[in-house]
Amino acid sequence: MTLELGGLHHLTAVTAHAAENVAFYTQALGLRLVKKTVNQDDVSAYHLFYGDEAGHAGTEVTFFDWAMAAPNRPGTGEVAAVALRVGDRATLDWWAARFRDLGVAHGPIAERDGRATLPFTDPEGQRLELVEDGDSPEVPGGAPWAGSPVPAERQLRGLSAVTLVVARLAATAAVLTEILGFRPVGQPLAADGGEALFETGPGGPGARVRVVARPDLPPARQGRGGVHHVAFRTPDEEQHQDWQRRVAAAGLGVTPVIDRYYFRSIYFREPGGVLFEIATDGPGFATDEDPARLGERLSLTPFLEPHRARIEAGLRPITPEPSARS
Numbered sequence: 001m002t003l004e005l006g007g008l009h010h011l012t013a014v015t016a017h018a019a020e021n022v023a024f025y026t027q028a029l030g031l032r033l034v035k036k037t038v039n040q041d042d043v044s045a046y047h048l049f050y051g052d053e054a055g056h057a058g059t060e061v062t063f064f065d066w067a068m069a070a071p072n073r074p075g076t077g078e079v080a081a082v083a084l085r086v087g088d089r090a091t092l093d094w095w096a097a098r099f100r101d102l103g104v105a106h107g108p109i110a111e112r113d114g115r116a117t118l119p120f121t122d123p124e125g126q127r128l129e130l131v132e133d134g135d136s137p138e139v140p141g142g143a144p145w146a147g148s149p150v151p152a153e154r155q156l157r158g159l160s161a162v163t164l165v166v167a168r169l170a171a172t173a174a175v176l177t178e179i180l181g182f183r184p185v186g187q188p189l190a191a192d193g194g195e196a197l198f199e200t201g202p203g204g205p206g207a208r209v210r211v212v213a214r215p216d217l218p219p220a221r222q223g224r225g226g227v228h229h230v231a232f233r234t235p236d237e238e239q240h241q242d243w244q245r246r247v248a249a250a251g252l253g254v255t256p257v258i259d260r261y262y263f264r265s266i267y268f269r270e271p272g273g274v275l276f277e278i279a280t281d282g283p284g285f286a287t288d289e290d291p292a293r294l295g296e297r298l299s300l301t302p303f304l305e306p307h308r309a310r311i312e313a314g315l316r317p318i319t320p321e322p323s324a325r326s
Contacts, residue, residue, distance in 0.1 A: 020124075038315070104120055163210040243266065
């Protein structure tokens, strides 16, 4: 069996203001809060998952809530931008008007790789983009959420691509192509500079990674408004274990398989400094909640549930602020 990643699984970033974060991503962007839980390695911090109606793999944008985090300092060794999918150019125009009405900082719509792109930032400076899918995207988009303030035809359809900034292109490109099975798109790779686009699995929106070499920049300092890691998709536990063995054999210092309850994960850092994860598509977020009530209460995995009282006592209540109303 040939191992092949299915595309982007989720993206985990850092916020210092959980209530403002919930307001922006659910009310301004119209995503569903599909899981409100805690960081399993730091139960004093929320882990917030946003996505389509069920939080399907490929639609998830997640946040660790670290209240004391300093602002992110851009540089090398980071995910510098996160692109989210929309259906077409008309939808980008709709979003540009919405951003103006809501006071969301954004740039002009511009063409990149043949697709219209709208850059914007969240209230903490997280660098985001909306990118049109165009005709017949190879990776299916997410399912609209009926409770969203955004009309179904205008809703975000999931992750489109991520942009990595590294000091040297070659080593990161080698991990993507020789170990993870990505393919270069477009122009041949430069010796060790410039930028390159890669895709995996079916390719296109939902399966792309852009790598930009910036040897002139200092290392990034991770903080609020920055990205913690990017995760890629694999369909089942058997292939996931194969990936763990493959990455370990390449000498990248991968973790054992970790049971995150909603999916299984492995983690490793590529040579440019970006933390990668490979995660299974399931079991999914309805494992411990009614699909109609996702994200409405604090969910704790079975090994954390006995400690609920202590965990809840250490968390700040989340009351979404009204500033980002649709």
